[in-house]
Amino acid sequence: MRPYRNVDDRIDGVVITFIDITDRKRFEENLRASEERFRVLVDTSAQIIWTTDAEGAAVEDSPSWRSYTGQTYEQLKGWGWAQAIEPGDRDQAQATWRQAVETVAPLHNEFRLYHAPSREYRWTEVRAGALCAADGTIRGWVGMMSDTNEQKLAEQALKDINETLEARVQERTQQVRDLASRLTMAEQEERRRVSQVLHDDLQQLLYGLQMRLRMAQDKLKTQDNGDLQELLAGTQAWVVQAIETTRQVTVDLSPPILKREGLVDALGWLKRQMKQLHGLDVEVSALQPPDILDEDMRVLLFQVVRELLFNVKKHANVDQARVELDQTNAQVVIRVSDSGDGFDLAVMEAQQDEHPGFGLFSIRERLRLLGGHMEIDAAPGTGTSILVTVPLKREAEKETSQAASQ
Template identity: 35%
Template sequence: ISEIVDQSHEIAIGLAEHFDVLHKVAKGDLGSRVSGESEVELLEALKKVTNEMIGKIAGEITKRKRAEAALLKAHDELERRVEERTAELRIANEKLQQEVAERNRAEDALRQSEEHHRTLIETMNEGLSVVDKDSVITFVNDQFCTMTGYSRDELIGYSETILLDKESQRIFTKQWAERTKGLAVPYEITLTRKDDRKVHTLVSPKPLFDENGQFTGSFGIFTDITERKQAESELLSYQEQLRSLASELSLVEERQRRCIATELNDYIGQTLYYSKNKLEALKELASADDLQEAADEVLSLIAQTIEYTKSLTFQLGTPLLYEEGLEAALKWLGYQFQKQLGLVFHFEDDLKPKPIADETRILLYQAVRELLINVTKHAKARNVKVSIQRDYKYIQISVEDDGIGFDTSKIEAYKSKDGGFGLFSIHERLKYLGGHFKFASKSGYGTKSTLTVPLKLIKKSTG
């Protein structure tokens, strides 16, 4: 019984230790273990079981704490990432709202711009046409319809060549090749209206290309220049009539000069010659010295008058021009300038036949006289040369001096300052006769003027 009591006492103490350790473990002391030694097999087995159970519980609790710590850390990381992402989304949303606002403003501006351009296109005075790469019309404005007499439905979907005659189609084909190369040079073309009337236009083209550089078509702005072309035509007609009138006036003037010269020669000249002859006969019969002296004085005056009349006759009518031709008249004219003004005159003639009309002969003579006058007034020349030659179907006369020359870029084109025949008149009258006038000069190197007109001229009709 004593052993049983002792054993029971030992079991009680062992159980108490077990309960104490379990209580500590329950309080969180996972390191507590049953450590007492006992000879009672039951207590040792219970100790082993309790310690193993405490170890397992400690392991599970440790794992759980680690899992909770990891879960807490993951939760904190998730919270951080959520906050960061939320901030990013807020910033992105703000940017998106700004972009949406800007896009709305851009769309409003684009809409207003489109409306402005649409209004501009529809109210512009020029016609606008857009064609694709096959020259098929895809758009026209109201003015283009008014200009051609067609409606939009009658134009869109059709080739622009329906508005062109053969000549205009040739121009369009050439210009279309330029568009495909990216070239955009304004050109003139005539459109045929629906009522077959012609409309002269000035086209300002613009080729169109896609983002790959492929040609997609072109648009053109058409300006109606019909009235301008008509005015130009009328102006050209007026210019032709003025040239004709100037030529006729020149002929009338020359005829009047010739008539006056003839009168001077036939009446005044003949009378002076007759008087001179009579006075010479009278002088031979007279014996008194004073009478002979008076006769000498009268003879001298008559001789001077005869020379003056002869000179005046040549200046007015230039009989050589009609009697011996242009070459002889120009040669005589040059030597008159040499005699009166001290110029050294040179004359060259290729001696080829040069058949020309009276109108042309008169004009060339007057032009050369005007050029020689210019040389004496402005060139300060010592020598002047007049050359006349035939160049196939043309007659060419050049007047060349060794004077001071001038800068041709500073001269007012063909302007005559003294109101004379003038370079402008020379240019215009030669142009009327189918010829041309040009001059070359350089400061310090003299001047050369060249007159060129066709031979055997057939007079133009002035309508």
């Protein structure tokens, strides 16, 4: 409203102007309502809600922060809020916050915050985002924190349980492997014992019987006892055959070279045996000759290769096979292959219960107990290739394992 004057500067009337400010009033009322809702939300929320300026410094009071941490507004403003964080987490929390402010990236972090009611530091999860003006400039930050202490403790307890279970599983696995190793050695010791009995007792008795038969034959040569001499000659032949059989069984049960020499030399002996006794030509090659200090592992691998070669002779319908040896820093690798008939692995697995003994699947299980494994590549008409791998076990590890089991 303003007065209207004439040329003589006298007031002749008044001009009144009306401006519609309904939208502005409505906007102000909505803004006040929004601010009130935010204030109520902050005051009643179970979360800790806070705001900072564009540089990340606290400039406004936060009742929920004060209620949780016990800090006063004077203590929390600026960067004073960091004093409520557990000292061991403080540097990380501040560095993460500064990086978020500098990069204008949403913040997500976890740290331990002092909880005044319980007088302890509790795990909290914090999330924050930037408030942007219409022109894109940062006006400030709003953050929310949640008490996740119970969840964190539950997660840690579950982690501890899992670690304990894993440790127990590893311990039991090692115990099973040690047991398998001891069983292998016990089997080998029993083989040696039987071999020794055959050599020292049975063979000596057979030699004595052979000598007595020769003496009887010599005495009967001067007499006309043709039928009796023929009977003695036949008995003598049987004794010779029995001696040869016990000698061969003695060697098969416990090859002397296996104890004296390494695995490569033992397989060289096995190669000669397979050719002499079974007519199977075996090619043995060693890219990196395995250095196996453990006798039980050496015995097991020898038995595995021998059984696989027996399988070639019995089932592959060929007279040639190949054995390849190698060693890496962590394991011994052996491949036994042939170009024979092959077989259907699925059918073999389905019938394994019908063929008990030290066969393919028995080999695989024994290797698995010792930390090794076996891969079978076979198909009808395409030959068979079996890869055996076992972890190296040094002498120091063996002594440690034996000490732990005592």
